[in-house]
Amino acid sequence: xxxxxxxxxxxxxxxxxHIGPSCKVFFSHDPIKIVRAKGQYMYDENGVRYLxxxxxxxxxxxxxxxxxxxxAEQMELLNTNSRFLHDNLVQYAQRLQxxxxxxxxxxxxxxxxSEANDLALRLAWEYTGHxxxxxxxxxxxxxxxxxxxxxxxxxxxxxxxxxSKSVHVALSPDLYRGNYRQxxxxxxxxxxDDVNNLIQKAHxxxxxxxxxxxxxxxxxxxxxxxxxxxxxxLPHRHVHQAGGLFIADEVQVGFGRVGTHFWAFQLQxxxxxxDIVTMGKPIGNGHPMSCVVTTREVAEAFKNxxxxxxxxxxxxxxxxxxxxxxxxxxxxxxxxxxxxxxxGYLMRLLEQQKEKHPLxxxxxxRGLFVGAELVRDRVKLTPATAEAQDIIYxxxxxxxxLSADGPHRNVLKFKPPMCFSEEDADMVVEKIDxxxxxxxxxAIVI
Numbered sequence: 001x002x003x004x005x006x007x008x009x010x011x012x013x014x015x016x017x018h019i020g021p022s023c024k025v026f027f028s029h030d031p032i033k034i035v036r037a038k039g040q041y042m043y044d045e046n047g048v049r050y051l052x053x054x055x056x057x058x059x060x061x062x063x064x065x066x067x068x069x070x071x072a073e074q075m076e077l078l079n080t081n082s083r084f085l086h087d088n089l090v091q092y093a094q095r096l097q098x099x100x101x102x103x104x105x106x107x108x109x110x111x112x113x114s115e116a117n118d119l120a121l122r123l124a125w126e127y128t129g130h131x132x133x134x135x136x137x138x139x140x141x142x143x144x145x146x147x148x149x150x151x152x153x154x155x156x157x158x159x160x161x162x163x164s165k166s167v168h169v170a171l172s173p174d175l176y177r178g179n180y181r182q183x184x185x186x187x188x189x190x191x192x193d194d195v196n197n198l199i200q201k202a203h204x205x206x207x208x209x210x211x212x213x214x215x216x217x218x219x220x221x222x223x224x225x226x227x228x229x230x231x232x233x234l235p236h237r238h239v240h241q242a243g244g245l246f247i248a249d250e251v252q253v254g255f256g257r258v259g260t261h262f263w264a265f266q267l268q269x270x271x272x273x274x275d276i277v278t279m280g281k282p283i284g285n286g287h288p289m290s291c292v293v294t295t296r297e298v299a300e301a302f303k304n305x306x307x308x309x310x311x312x313x314x315x316x317x318x319x320x321x322x323x324x325x326x327x328x329x330x331x332x333x334x335x336x337x338x339x340x341x342x343x344g345y346l347m348r349l350l351e352q353q354k355e356k357h358p359l360x361x362x363x364x365x366r367g368l369f370v371g372a373e374l375v376r377d378r379v380k381l382t383p384a385t386a387e388a389q390d391i392i393y394x395x396x397x398x399x400x401x402l403s404a405d406g407p408h409r410n411v412l413k414f415k416p417p418m419c420f421s422e423e424d425a426d427m428v429v430e431k432i433d434x435x436x437x438x439x440x441x442x443a444i445v446i
Contacts, residue, residue, distance in 0.1 A: 008033045008045060026054070026403070027396055037062030040417045040424060042401065051424055053402045056369070056415035059255055059282030060329040067285045070325035071318055079318045082109070083310070088320035095327055096291065099262045101273045106299040108292040109315030113251035113280025114142030116290040120276045121146055123294055124245045127301040130208035134198055134239070137172040138407050141249055153407070166207065168198040170235070176362045176373065177381050192234030199242045209244040236272060245298070248274035251290070252369070255282045256330055257418065259340030259367030267366065285326050289319040335418040339367035345422050346370055346414065349429040357436040359384055370414040373406070383408035387439065394435050400428055 006014070011033055015025075025031040033045045039061040042050045052062070060067065074088070082089055093107040110116050125131055133150050135141070140153035149164050163169070171179050173191040180187035199209050236246050253264040254277075261267055265274055275298060280290035302309070313319070330336060347363055350372050354360040361375035374384035374391075388404040391412065395402050405413045412432075416424070 040420050050399045050401050053414050053416045057281045057286050058417045059285050060326055061417045061419040066329050067322055067325045070321045074318045074321035079316050081312050082315040086317050088317045089315045092320040092323045103295050104293045106294050110290050110311055111288050111313050112290050114144050116278040116280050116292050117141045118144050118146050119292050120247050120278050123298050123302050126305045127298045132166045132202055132207045132209045134168045134170050137169050170195045195235035196238040209242050245275035247276045249278050251280040254279045256336030257339055257367050257369050259343050284322050287322045339418055342420055342422055343367040346425040372412040374410050383410040385410045391435050398431050
């Protein structure tokens with residue numbers, strides 16, 4: 001490294017001076033300066049080690065030697081754009097497609113999840129000829145303008161923002177605090193009927209739905225698991241009958257994170273195949289790359305629009321070499337299997353905390369994408385937002401990095417690198433137990 005290493009205080013001052021003020025940092029009251037990382041651990045400027053439960057981007061582990069080597073070796077040889085022939089591009093597309101249903105056969109390589117989701121919308125618009133979109137309440141699909149418009153998680157935060165007339169927000173299929181819960185006789189059909197009602201209302205106003213964009217595990221509500229093999233196939237049928245397409249956003253939860261399957265949409269059964277799949281974050285283990293995969297029919301419609309599609313950095317040889325290495329590591333180290341085993345173990349430990357501590361209201365998730373929702377009252381479901389923030393800061397003091405998310409910021413969100421171990425899970429949950437026990441004892445004393 002040739003860059004000068006500043007004292008932490010100077011780094012903070014320079015960030016305030018030169019970086020946009022809306023670009024937030026973790027633990028803003030006392031941010032951490034991270035200088036290196038390995039596996040599931042990150043290290044600050046003083047060499048203090050932190051267990052990372054936040055970074056699903058470092059999918060196969062921070063600074064994995066196979067990924068680093070693949071990128072460095074290819075960078076020494078060549079890096080250029082995809083208008084030149086190169087085997088890395090076609091080899092990676094072939095390997096990626098082999099993990100997907102056969103009809104999803106055409107790849108567009110881009111550089112971020114936001115870019116992937118934006119391109120997915122363009123593909124759907126060209127194929128259907130319509131621009132109306134159904135999205136889930138509390139969903140987040142990216143930071144570019146087209147995606148803020150279809151991300152209630154973001155546009156609800158904007159003062160005086162008006163929802164676009166072409167965007168229709170469906171109920172989040174939340175069995176814990178949603179409109180239709182565990183005690184409903186058929187929540188899957190009820191949530192699907194909500195989508196169908198949105199379609200019918202749109203048609204009555206002269207609109208045509210072009211797609212439904214869905215987080216496969218609703219990511220920013222923290223591992224909201226859709227009712228298995230029901231909720232998605234039913235609205236998928238309604239959307240297709242209306243002439244629309246179904247986009248599966250796998251940017252956070254793809255590449256084996258759910259444990260039982262390589263892609264989260266596969267949780268809905270073999271018969272369910274989306275029309276477009278977007279992927280990002282873990283695809284390059286921290287290297288900026290992403291991908292849109294679709295059917296031949298959708299790709300041909302996009303081509304027939306008459307506008308050439310070109311992406312300067314998408315699919316470059318270095319990115320594809322890194323992508324291939326990530327797939328190799330997932331397979332060689334059985335990281336999907338690890339997500340299943342360790343994720344299940346983590347959920348069992350958290351369920352024990354739910355039995356022990358009234359503050360823990362709900363545990364949900366799949367594999368190594370898990371949420372623990374904290375509530376002050378299990379009947380009223382009053383969000384325990386302050387308590388969640390207190391926990392993540394106290395964990396930080398004990399060198400564990402965890403985030404709180406969801407509409408009320410009251411869900412402890414676990415999405416660690418896939419090399420996360422049972423020993424790591426034991427340590428995190430033990431610390432959470434100690435914090436919750438202290439919180440309860442304090443409440444009793446008061």
